[in-house]
Structures are given as C-alpha cells and as structure tokens.
Amino acid sequence: MSGSAMARELTFGAAPDLRRIYASALVTGRATSGPLPDVRAVRSGIGVDVGNLVDYARLCGFTVGAALPLTYPHLLAFPLQMALMSERDFPLGLTGAVHLENAITATRPIAVGESLDLAVWAENLRPHRRGQQADLVSEASVDGEVVWRGVSTYLSKGTEHPDAAPSEPPILEPLQDAAAGPRWRIGEDAGRRYARVSGDWNPIHLHALTARPLGFPTAIAHGMYTYARVVAALAPVLPASGLTSRVWFRKPVRLPSTVHLRSAIASDHTLSRLASAKGDIEHAVVEHSW
Structure with missing residues (x-):
C-alpha cells in the first residue's frame, strides 16, 4: 500500500453521498494552493449490490457473470475520491x-460475492498547461491482497503552465486499417441513466439547464460511462487477469450524440479510438495491454 503510515484516515461505513458533496462544493467553490494532504479515504467490508451490478452491466454492455466488470470497482471507489477532494485542505x-485520464490494473478477477476493502489517496500533484493536476489512486483488496488498482487523473483549471509536458495517447496510425466497430447512439438521458447506477449526480451530466452554468452548452456524458462501453465491447478479447487498461479522455460527448468505435487488436494489446460519427471529434483513446 502506498502512502505514509501516519496518514490521517477518513473512514466510511457506507458510500459518501455524492449529491451532498457536489452541493457543498458548488456553495463553497474553494481550492487551496498548498500540497496534497496526507490523508486516505477508506471503506471496508463492501459487498456488491447485485441489483446495482446488473443495472450497470446492462447499461454499459457487459455480460453479467461470476466476476465483476473491469470498470465496476471504480464505481465503488469514486465516492471516496470525491470525499477526499472535498476536504478543506485539498488543493484542487x-x-x-476535469477527468483527464484513467488507468486500471486488474491482478485477478473479482468474484461477485467477494468482500472488498477500498483505500483512496492522492499523489503526484503537478502542473498542467491549463492549471494543476493530481492522481487519485484507488486500491481494492480482498483479505489483504490488492486485486484491483485504479489511477484517476484530474485537472483543476487555474494558472496556466504552457511549458508543462502533456500526456499524449499512443499514436493512432494502426487504426487506419482497423475494421469498423460499433456505432452507439448516446441519448439525451444517458447522464441521468448512468447517475442512477453510479450515484454520480454531477450537474454537468444531467441536463443542459444544469450544465450551462458550469460552462457546457449541453449536458455531457460521463467519461467513465463511455469508457465502460468501450471495455465492454472489447471484453471477448481481453484476458481475465494481468490486464492494464488506460483511457485518455479527449473531447466530451455532448448529449445526445452518435459515436463510432474503431479498434486494432494484437496478441498482447488493443488500441481503440472513440470518435464522433463523422470522425472529426476524438472523444477517447483506450489502450489495453497484458
């Protein structure tokens, strides 16, 4: 486990209420300028709600089976991430x-009936050309064994750093010869549907009326929803363990939209591009390796 042994812990017996966290953040609207706090958000003995899991799988396109979908533990860790970021001394x-990137490493499949312990902390505060960014690290353990790790990179816009090194996705030339993949119509209600299963009621995803005051002309799809759709589409060719999945979020998917997935598949990796139906807007790049 990373982080200081003396880190302060925020212990939760249930998932933090994201609606309350977002409402409080809208009122206070604050961010400090100091270092990342030495604090961890933890929750133990988490049993998966099978009904919620089935709803999530159906919405994102996963087949319901004996193991959790690769992206599902993020759903459990995300409220802890937001609780940590809402702390008074958190600098973003x-x-x-803005959710810039996400990386998931799965050591082994997680059975639906297994009890999970979650720990979340922040690290690697660094400049971004549009502000500051940091990584929220989430680890899921079973009986003391880390079986899943997620790293979510978030940007807080502010003082610009034009010389900051960008994080760029892999070169996409192989996709020029890739076979055409699925097209999906992402409906106007996609944000509300995903919020019902994830608990992520961020107003930028719910309706144009709640997104516009925050700078978006329409509601936008949750990045982790479109990412999950890509992972689900590729699931038949992905191994059950020893897998690393990474997504670079490029341009938001405005609601409603039609998107198109193209993938190049090799013996030890895949590279995918999710773009607008016309191909002129790149929404996400997803890479899997094993």
Whole structure:
C-alpha cells in the first residue's frame, strides 16, 4: 500500500453521498494552493449490490457473470475520491474538475460475492498547461491482497503552465486499417441513466439547464460511462487477469450524440479510438495491454 503510515484516515461505513458533496462544493467553490494532504479515504467490508451490478452491466454492455466488470470497482471507489477532494485542505477545486485520464490494473478477477476493502489517496500533484493536476489512486483488496488498482487523473483549471509536458495517447496510425466497430447512439438521458447506477449526480451530466452554468452548452456524458462501453465491447478479447487498461479522455460527448468505435487488436494489446460519427471529434483513446 502506498502512502505514509501516519496518514490521517477518513473512514466510511457506507458510500459518501455524492449529491451532498457536489452541493457543498458548488456553495463553497474553494481550492487551496498548498500540497496534497496526507490523508486516505477508506471503506471496508463492501459487498456488491447485485441489483446495482446488473443495472450497470446492462447499461454499459457487459455480460453479467461470476466476476465483476473491469470498470465496476471504480464505481465503488469514486465516492471516496470525491470525499477526499472535498476536504478543506485539498488543493484542487472539486467544482469544474476535469477527468483527464484513467488507468486500471486488474491482478485477478473479482468474484461477485467477494468482500472488498477500498483505500483512496492522492499523489503526484503537478502542473498542467491549463492549471494543476493530481492522481487519485484507488486500491481494492480482498483479505489483504490488492486485486484491483485504479489511477484517476484530474485537472483543476487555474494558472496556466504552457511549458508543462502533456500526456499524449499512443499514436493512432494502426487504426487506419482497423475494421469498423460499433456505432452507439448516446441519448439525451444517458447522464441521468448512468447517475442512477453510479450515484454520480454531477450537474454537468444531467441536463443542459444544469450544465450551462458550469460552462457546457449541453449536458455531457460521463467519461467513465463511455469508457465502460468501450471495455465492454472489447471484453471477448481481453484476458481475465494481468490486464492494464488506460483511457485518455479527449473531447466530451455532448448529449445526445452518435459515436463510432474503431479498434486494432494484437496478441498482447488493443488500441481503440472513440470518435464522433463523422470522425472529426476524438472523444477517447483506450489502450489495453497484458
């Protein structure tokens, strides 16, 4: 486990209420300028709600089976991430935070009936050309064994750093010869549907009326929803263990939209591009390796 042994712990017996966290962030709208706090958010003995799991799988396109979908533990860790970011001494503002990237490493499949312990902390505060960014690290353990790890990179816009090194996705030339993949119509209600299963009621995803005051002309799809759709589409060719999945979020998917997935598949990796139906807007790049 990373982090200081003396880190302060925020212990939760149930998932933090994201609606309350977002409402508080909208009122306070604060961010400090100091270092990342030495604090961890933890929750133990988590049993999966099978009904919620089935709803999530159906919404995102996963087949319901004996193991959790690769992206599902993020759903459990996300409220802890937001609770941590809402702390008074956290240097990135929660309101308007942009999810830039996400990386998941699965050591082994997680059975639906297994009890999970979660720990979340922040690390690697660094400049971004549009502000500051940091990684929220989430680890899921079973009986003391880390079986799943997620790293979510968030940007808080502010003082610009034009010389900051960008994080770029892999070169996409192999996709020029890739066979055409599925097209999906992402409906106007996609944000509300995903919020019902994830608990992520961020107003930028719910309706144009709640997104516009935050700088978006329409509601936008949750990044982790479109990412999950890509992972689900590729699931038949992905191994059950020893897998690393990474997504670079590029341009938001405005609701409603039609998107198109193209993938290049090799013996030890896949590379995918999710773009607008016309191909002129790149929404996400997803890479799997094993």
